[in-house]
């Protein structure tokens with residue numbers, strides 16, 4: 398994959414008397430944003446098609462610089478081909494046909510997508526978009542076309558062997574003959590997206606057990622209560638607390654106590670469905686959000702968890718670790734905190750009634 402970095406371009410094109418569409422639409426925004434090579438141009442030469450004006454007429458490659466001549470054109474062509482990203486024109490006709498009349502930059506050498514083909518038909522690239530991202534990009538194009546507003550979006554582009562890269566796209570539309578012409582740029586942001594995902598995972602995860610942390614769990618609960626309110630679907634919340642955990646720590650040591658927390662998380666995850674979310678609220682207290690689960694179905698599940706935990710040895714001894722569980726079913730429209738309070742009251746009741754039990 399060659400779409401690499403962001404096009405760096407700083408142009409004094411105005412001082413060079415540039416007034417063409419490409420200069421105004423692509424180069425002007427870049428001038429304020431990035432510093433670069435200090436090149437000035439009136440029209441870019443293309444390796445895969447040629448820049449077009451709003452009538453779709455090809456722009457010729459001459460009069461590049463007041464004092465430049467063809468050498469400057471060559472320099473500019475070379476410069477454009479080395480850009481660590483892509484600058485482009487994208488055209489959509491009223492009949493819906495889309496194409497890239499102009500593409501330049503190192504990223505145009507996408508394996509399997511020939512720039513010359515894209516100059517005739519943009520579908521060669523669009524059909525490589527990730528399924529989730531395709532409708533989003535089409536909506537962005539439609540909205541930009543209708544309201545003449547810039548496009549700022551990102552999408553995943555599938556490469557050979559199933560690999561895909563994240564691409565950020567910015568483009569400015571202008572009415573053109575029989576359609577709309579965009580002037581824009583694309584840049585590979587895969588590394589940045591991977592790093593963002595890593596940081597998001599870190600901020601959502603309990604470091605010891607790998608479960609969702611309190612923040613993530615509450616966010617998940619908010620999502621599910623809102624889904625439940627909207628669609629009238631059942632939802633249950635389980636609060637689970639290890640009994641006499643202080644004794645476990647005191648008897649087998651804090652490190653062994655940590656190990657119990659890790660093993661308990663693993664054991665529960667094995668017993669829960671993929672759509673259930675288990676989180677560690679803190680200390681030895683856990684919560685499980687059970688979507689599409691009424692209390693009558695949540696109860697046997699909680700009972701099974703309790704039983705399996707009581708039978709598990711936890712590298713200590715079977716029966717050394719037990720849990721108390723409070724279960725509550727969401728009442729349509731009730732605030733999230735009220736659901737938590739009811740589950741907590743059940744948990745407290747389970748503790749009071751002797752521990753190692755489920756109360757709803």
Ligand SMILES: Nc1nc2c(ncn2[C@@H]2O[C@H](COP(=O)(O)OP(=O)(O)OP(=O)(O)O)[C@@H](O)[C@H]2O)c(=O)[nH]1
Nearest residue numbers: 638639640641642643644646651652654655680681
């Ligand atoms: N090993 C370990 N212990 C923890 C951690 N977080 C909290 N604890 C311990 O968990 C214990 C909780 O004690 P209590 O709140 O008295 O509750 P309990 O002993 O479980 O008693 P009940 O909940 O009433 O059954 C304390 O000793 C804490 O030090 C942790 O991350 N690792």
